[in-house]
Amino acid sequence: MTMNKFAGLALAAALACGTASAARAADVVRHTDPASHFPIATAIEVPPGASTIYLSGIGAPAIDKTAKPMTLAAYGDTETQVRGALTRIQAELAKLKLTMGDVVQMHIYMVADPKLGKIDFPGMMKAYTEFFGTAQQPKLPTRSAFEVAHLANPGWLAEIEVTAVRAH
Numbered sequence: 001m002t003m004n005k006f007a008g009l010a011l012a013a014a015l016a017c018g019t020a021s022a023a024r025a026a027d028v029v030r031h032t033d034p035a036s037h038f039p040i041a042t043a044i045e046v047p048p049g050a051s052t053i054y055l056s057g058i059g060a061p062a063i064d065k066t067a068k069p070m071t072l073a074a075y076g077d078t079e080t081q082v083r084g085a086l087t088r089i090q091a092e093l094a095k096l097k098l099t100m101g102d103v104v105q106m107h108i109y110m111v112a113d114p115k116l117g118k119i120d121f122p123g124m125m126k127a128y129t130e131f132f133g134t135a136q137q138p139k140l141p142t143r144s145a146f147e148v149a150h151l152a153n154p155g156w157l158a159e160i161e162v163t164a165v166r167a168h
Helices: 003-017 021-027 078-095 121-128
Strands: 029-031 043-045 051-059 103-110 142-147 158-166
Touching (some): 051 078, 078 121, 103 121
Antiparallel strands (some): 029 043, 051 158
């Protein structure tokens, strides 16, 4: 066996096991609407044999430790909360040796901001687009955003759950 054949077999094995980062990027197929500039995928195809990782709903960490716990004052506005929740999600994924680029589906649950009298969709989008559809992280998940009456923490305006994929 020549060295080139051996290198080719090693690469094929690495790709099959998902140890090469290029394999993960190539295996998950993300479909987008070329006519739309909205930063979400319209559909995602996950390859056979991939592992699916479900992260529980995550909210923002308290940013004002002097504010009364579990109040809006402790967590900030929607933009701040979504940025905080996505930062926490990024850290949880890193513990699993995954990145935001491995996220294939996202559900964002939001309650109305009492100051606005409605959900702050633009604030959510401002924070969301810092993590998805950027030059550093261009991969887009499918996503749904829901308005709900309440979240478990009365100070949260948003809670986010994601599904990620580790291709083998």
